[in-house]
Amino acid sequence: MAGRRNHSACLLLRAKLLLVAATGATAQNNCSSAKFPAGRSFQRCTSLPVLGDSLHWTYHQANGTADVAFRVPQSTTGWVAWGINTERPVSIAGSSVFIASHSQDGNGGAVSVLATYLESTAPVLANNTLKLAVPVAPAAEYSGGAYTIYAMALRGGLLVGRVGTNPVNITVQNTVWRAGPLSGGRIAPHPTSAANLRSAQKLDFLSGNNRSAGAPNSRVHRRDLREFLG
Known part of the structure; x- marks a missing residue:
């Protein structure tokens, strides 16, 4: 028995x-x-470890450019963001990010993208202040309960650099992403749940290898309480 x-x-x-x-x-x-509209396709993708997000991209090694699509489930009364921190891992401060949201001003609720550099723990969120060269304007759409941000052909300081006259492979980047609510049509602070506070990952756009950027400490928790104040 x-x-x-x-x-x-x-x-x-x-x-x-x-x-x-x-x-x-x-x-x-x-x-x-994942399915994309006609004319958009991507060679690689990764399911991000928190928030149900996914990142899709095609890296063009010949000229160091990448076409990127970031997709995440969210309501029409919320915002989503994806970006790259060229200064330090884990933190949102110091990142160049694309923030997608629906217009809440009564003009049809169109989806817009804010391309902004988060210079501090209480950023101004001014448009077109990225620390990355982006020759093609970003776009976003909302379908099936999810936002998709398209950042086309990121160049220059993102994926290729130079030391003197020698090209340097800097395809490994600190990627970050967040999701939060709108308040009065403005971007409000995101929840301080573990999911948002762990939304960071090192990604090699060339090989596709990725790993956690590290666990946030209490100082990062305090910083994130004040992020995205508008």
């Missing part, structure tokens, strides 16, 4: 392990099933 119980317990444990493995594989492969 005891042998049967042990055998049943082993079978149950094995089933649970298989379920966990299958769930993890599904989460990793979710991004590959």
Whole structure:
């Protein structure tokens, strides 16, 4: 009798392990099933570890450019943001970000993109202040309960640099992303949940390798309380 119980317990444990493995594989492969409008396609993607986001991109090694699409579930009364911190990992401050939201001013609720540099823990959120060269204006859409931000052909300081006359591969970048509510048509602070505070990852646009940028400390928690004040 005891042998049967042990055998049943082993079978149950094995089933649970298989379920966990299958769930993890599904989460990793979710991004590959994403659909985009005609004329937009991407060679690589990664399912980001928190907030249900995914990042899609095509890196053009010949000229150091990348076409990027960031997709995240969100309501029409909220905003989403994705960007790159060229100064330090984990923190949102010091990042160049694209923030997508619906207009709340009664003009049809169009989706807009704010391209801004977060210079401090209480940024001004001025448009077109990125610390990255972006020759093509970003765009965004809302469909199926999710925002998608398109940042086309990021150049220069993002993916290729130079030391003297020698080109340098700097395709590994500190990527960051966030999601939060609108208040009175303005971008309001995001929740200080663990998901938002861990929304950072190092990504190699060339190889596709990624890893966590590190766990936020209490100082980062305090900074994020004041982020995106508008």
